[in-house]
Amino acid sequence: MTIQTCIPAAAEAALPHIGYTYHRGALDESGPAVLLIHGLAGTPNEMRSVARCLSASGFVVYAVRLAGHCGSEADLLKTGWRDWYGSVETVYADAAQRHQTVFVAGLCLGALLALHLAAQHKDNVAGLALYSLPLWYDGWSMPRLSFLLPWFLKTERGLSYRFVGSDPFSIKDERLRRPVAAAKMNGNTTAAGAIGISGRSLREMGEFVELLKPELPTINVPTLIVHAVEDDICGLRNPRYVARRLRGPVRTVLLGDCYHLITVDRQRAQVAGETAEFFGALAGVTPPRR
Template structure:
């Protein structure tokens, strides 16, 4: 049964919508949420459709369902704030970029954390790196749809203490706290469909983007993912490289850096918006 793991932290009239990753949970964004809220931001940690349940729950949904839940969350948060930002981890970053492309007037800036367009990190087996493109065809042909791509150590975490806690919850079946232990092939196929859809949209993004990525990402290589985004978008961007984390940078060793960089970047955007308004009234 799917559990509701969303959270809303009220603050000022500047809001941040946080989007977790595929098979993940809003919990992986909670530390960042608390940091942003302590700095004054209103924060909504949303839950993607089909998540925080079991593999069957997830496989009933498509990427369009995931994105629809993002749009609904953005609509909700927009009623509470004047300036709306969005930030996501892994697949959540891909969804964040789509929202920025689709809503250029509404979204003021984007936090892009461990963005995953390609599963090509050092922990991904060679055969998997070169077969992900087949997933869409397998789903259309209804082949191997009960298979799972199981998460392997280090589970995106360099910090061994946090890794032990997360893996215990994950393997123990607490998907609301730590996400699923495996990626169902149908969900990975939907992820491929999403990536194919979003890639051409990157050139339509003109809002400022903070791109943060580990140089040692075990899931998504920094050059082909973060570098790809920075080269493709048209707006101002800042790339922050992290050397002491793996994929889940919002909860790994440099989580405080993620918080501080995000606060500084979004506040700079807000100050720029304020200056524009001041000039408009002058």
């Protein structure tokens, strides 16, 4: 499952928030680039299928490893949304120096961070791809009283509560789910992300959502939104809310055979292909036939 880094160790030490970069397949290493941002308590591995497709389509791909991630739950607890966004800014600043055109794609929390980046760099981010937007936890697997979560997270008990993942781990395909579940159960956070998330981390994400909502009407870049109809974590209210508020052109793709982790689940190839075609049209890059 682990993606091997494609940059020298010295370069990775200088840019500690980079998970990996793909240059293979790029027509021009100073040509169009894409930043990929994983989800909360996740790993750059979540974006592997998208990275491979984009690289094969002629893009240079950078994947962000968010601060506090791919280590222990204690590591994640030491960070908040400002640290996570700081990781994105660090990699973006490096990519923007090397490439005239930079696109950004994100999964779950990564999608929110991508939106915030576009709001801060309105004239420089060339386009967005947003997967499984998570403004509200209203998917089919959420408890009936999940709407009370923001209030619960304001309490001391809520902050210290540990939310532990369980089947189906947001993956519909059992064959694909099995190795991810095993890695999570074994504590392999580099390969599959953490199995648990603290209430404190969720409150940080909730605060970030409230900061982001007023920014949405200021974002005018072309945007691709991809969301699963059967998303177990975040229902269709989420992509519809964002699509209605963005100023730029929006293309929405709804998937019918996967859960929340659409970049890992059964339709991951479609997610990757839609992204390559969308960014390719904007950058004048023709992706290979699927």
